Amino acid sequence: MPRNIFYIRTFGCQMNVHDSDQLATMMVDDGFEQTEDVRQAQVILVNTCSIREKVAQKIISQIGRYRQLKENNPDLVIGVGGCLAQHWGTSLLKKNVGIDFVFGPHALDKVPEMISRVQKRGGAIVDTAFRTGITSLNICPRPHNGDLQAFVTIMQGCDNFCSYCVVPNLRGREESRPSQDIINEIRFLVAHGVKEVTLLGQNVNSYGKGLDEGICFSDLIKSIDAIDGLERIRFTTSHPKDLTDDLVDRFGKLGKLCEYIHLPFQAGSNSILARMNRGYTREDYLARVERLREVCPDIAVSSDAMVGFPGETTADFEATLEMMEIIRFDNLFSFKYSEREGTKAVSLDQKVPEKEKSRRLNLLQALQDRHTLERNKAMVGKTVEVLVEGISKNSSKDMMGRTRTNKIVNFRGPEQLHGKTVNLHITAGYLHSLRGELS
Numbered sequence: 001m002p003r004n005i006f007y008i009r010t011f012g013c014q015m016n017v018h019d020s021d022q023l024a025t026m027m028v029d030d031g032f033e034q035t036e037d038v039r040q041a042q043v044i045l046v047n048t049c050s051i052r053e054k055v056a057q058k059i060i061s062q063i064g065r066y067r068q069l070k071e072n073n074p075d076l077v078i079g080v081g082g083c084l085a086q087h088w089g090t091s092l093l094k095k096n097v098g099i100d101f102v103f104g105p106h107a108l109d110k111v112p113e114m115i116s117r118v119q120k121r122g123g124a125i126v127d128t129a130f131r132t133g134i135t136s137l138n139i140c141p142r143p144h145n146g147d148l149q150a151f152v153t154i155m156q157g158c159d160n161f162c163s164y165c166v167v168p169n170l171r172g173r174e175e176s177r178p179s180q181d182i183i184n185e186i187r188f189l190v191a192h193g194v195k196e197v198t199l200l201g202q203n204v205n206s207y208g209k210g211l212d213e214g215i216c217f218s219d220l221i222k223s224i225d226a227i228d229g230l231e232r233i234r235f236t237t238s239h240p241k242d243l244t245d246d247l248v249d250r251f252g253k254l255g256k257l258c259e260y261i262h263l264p265f266q267a268g269s270n271s272i273l274a275r276m277n278r279g280y281t282r283e284d285y286l287a288r289v290e291r292l293r294e295v296c297p298d299i300a301v302s303s304d305a306m307v308g309f310p311g312e313t314t315a316d317f318e319a320t321l322e323m324m325e326i327i328r329f330d331n332l333f334s335f336k337y338s339e340r341e342g343t344k345a346v347s348l349d350q351k352v353p354e355k356e357k358s359r360r361l362n363l364l365q366a367l368q369d370r371h372t373l374e375r376n377k378a379m380v381g382k383t384v385e386v387l388v389e390g391i392s393k394n395s396s397k398d399m400m401g402r403t404r405t406n407k408i409v410n411f412r413g414p415e416q417l418h419g420k421t422v423n424l425h426i427t428a429g430y431l432h433s434l435r436g437e438l439s
């Protein structure tokens with residue numbers, strides 16, 4: 001009997017990439033073998049993320065192409081998971097693209113069993129149930145040889161219900177992992193060469209809610225900081241309304257906590273923030289950033305912003321630009337608002353025309369480019385600590401690494417520096433990277 005060979009295709013965000021890594025680890029532990037060549041696979045798993053119509057169509061077309069492989073391999077099993085699967089559930093099977101089973105984000109650990117049921121009995125299976133005590137949270141993706149960085153899930157789900165967001169409907173309510181499981185996982189990763197961990201969750205700042213151990217996120221970070229051999233700690237994503245003074249103070253005090261925070265602000269107008277149900281005002285957000293910079297003057301701040309939310313007037317949009325001028329983010333991920341089925345924002349009036357959304361996005365991105373360049377140029381002349389990740393993408397003669405503030409630095413140096421922490425003197429700042437010299 002040949003072993004089951006599986007192939008995973010992942011669409012979407014970092015959370016999904018991590019889910020796929022967990023899934024792959026679990027499958028291998030269960031006796032499956034992973035391939036990078038889809039034509040060799042006996043099982044194809046498609047992990048989906050966005051439910052935007054355009055992306056959904058792309059995913060469906062891709063699954064249709066996988067189905068064609070069934071012509072030469074009738075025993076091929078195709079499973080579809082992630083947010084699209086959660087959202088469409090049984091109706092995904094009716095799309096007639098050859099799907100054998102559908103699994104939601106809470107059913108990752110059920111995948112091997114679902115494959116075996118399909119192989120034995122045939123017939124389609126759907127498991128999109130929400131569960132508590134999700135077993136897959138505890139699956140640690142096996143580090144690849146030479147991996148310096150790893151993601152560690154500390155919680156999942158979200159209780160916030162921002163009016164534009166599908167996550168609470170698709171990933172369920174917040175659930176935190178016991179701290180000892182997280183610490184054990186990080187120790188395991190460090191023992192396999194990992195030096196930097198990024199703690200993952202939809203809203204890491206509310207970590208601990210619902211756990212009996214009475215722990216909060218700033219306590220967890222303090223415990224992780226004490227792990228021998230670990231050099232750097234990052235986390236994502238933070239909700240501004242849950243960013244406590246305690247956590248902010250950790251930036252000034254814990255040596256392994258990197259001077260970088262991703263803190264989505266979304267909009268600079270209080271009326272838009274209220275329509276988005278974000279739970280903070282522009283003034284709250286500005287005060288948080290001011291405090292972060294007080295305790296940690298070198299901290300880099302990145303953010304998310306959305307333009308064209310229903311009801312956003314020209315004055316509201318200008319308030320967003322004005323807030324960017326005050327804060328001067330190091331980096332910004334910006335988007336045009338797009339409707340997500342099942343969210344409250346779909347029913348909001350005063351929709352912004354597509355052309356106007358594009359105009360606003362262009363203006364916002366041009367402003368951010370100016371700020372990013374300015375922040376990067378301000379690094380020139382400083383000496384910074386860099387974790388060397390490998391050969392630079394720009395030139396095979398250069399190495400590249402990342403500062404604690406999450407900026408990429410290219411520099412001339414030997415390959416043997418891979419995995420080492422070095423001090424670099426910054427000589428130039430560009431839009432997407434810095435240039436440095438060994439000091």
Ligand code: SF4
Nearest residue numbers: 158160161162165167
């Ligand atoms: S906090 Fe983030 S994940 Fe939760 S509803 Fe808002 S945007 Fe979605």
